[in-house]
Amino acid sequence: MTLALKSFGGQGIVSGFRDAVALSWRLAILCRTPSLNPEQILAGWYRERKQQLEASLASTVKNGSMVNTKNPITILISDWSLWFLQMIPPVRRWIESGPRANGRTRYTYPAGLPFLPERGGGVLFSQTFCLPLVTDDSNCMAFTDDVIFTGKKQRLFQLVVLTSGDLNELRRLKAELGSLRTVCARLDTDEATFFIQRRFVPAHRTADDARISNTYRTATADEFERSPLCIGRPKVRDYKENDMWEGVKHKAVVILRPDRFVFAAVDTSEELEAALAFLSWKN
Structure with a gap:
């Protein structure tokens, strides 16, 4: 599902890895502890990953709109704006930092997620x-x-x-x-x-x-x-x-x-x- 939805900037494969890692340890716990409620454990995986998926999709849609635009004026303004901004060292470092500029990845807590x-x-x-x-x-x-x-x-x-x-x-x-x-x-x-x-x-x-x-x-x-x-x-x-x-x-x-x-x-x-x-x- 994730790979089909995302295709810009390698985010599809990254999200796929995140999905697999986040799911695998929950499945391991369920296999080792049959008394646990599978729906509760897997719902926690879904709620966590949904937070990051929404953020990644928003970034993907924004990048896709910029890359696929056919308006020559929009293309001209975007290209020259990026060229000018990268001449400013602090701004260039901020652009190059990508998602890191937003700080550490953090989940917002709703009830049932496995962290304190x-x-x-x-x-x-x-x-x-x-x-x-x-x-x-x-x-x-x-x-x-x-x-x-x-x-x-x-x-x-x-x-x-x-x-x-x-x-x-x-x-x-x-x-x-x-x-x-x-x-x-x-x-x-x-x-x-x-x-x-x-x-x-x-x-x-x-x-x-x-x-x-x-x-x-x-x-x-x-x-x-x-x-x-x-x-x-x-x-x-x-x-x-x-x-x-x-x-x-x-x-x-x-x-x-x-x-x-x-x-x-x-x-x-x-x-x-x-x-x-x-x-x-x-x-």
Whole structure:
């Protein structure tokens, strides 16, 4: 359905991928939990995707009208306007940013959607570049999404811990999360991924630091461009190294859905336990 409706700017295939990803994890939950109401779960998928589909269709219709117009005056005005505007650097950057100029993708909450709006849920989690804490070797460069949802993990939902301090703060958060020991059908605290901002990582790490597992630091655009991961990719532009923190308003712990949307973002163990209680979806 989506692919048939949209044909400009690659939005058809993008929407198709979004539909598939958003639907697949819901189907996985239904298969693993037969007691759930399929209509309720799938209605949530429809209501979420409808929000983004309407926005994408509006953009597609607007682009199509501009591209397919046969009025020579309209064509002349459009071409010369775009040519003139791109001569202004800030405007050109805004045009090139495309949908990013509107900010992060965010769902508006109606009842029944699987995220907690009061805990910052419903926003698309940022993806940046990262390196394992134990090395500065650019050959180990990775996308944050890939280390959060590595194939070795078993649970659908994942925990991301964002350290806003030094390594001592990181150790404290690890210990606090370890004491929680929360294991459920959809999330396991043992699979949590920890990130620390590069500026808080000492240049010379000790043996104790090397034993901090499943932990990564942010990487710069220059580091990424020197890595094998950048081969065949365009030059990095408008990169925000600490965008993960900014996207969730510097909350310490983020529960991520399999489609990379935030289920909830919290600061304390009590808030985390309360958010995890909603993952049962028994109502």
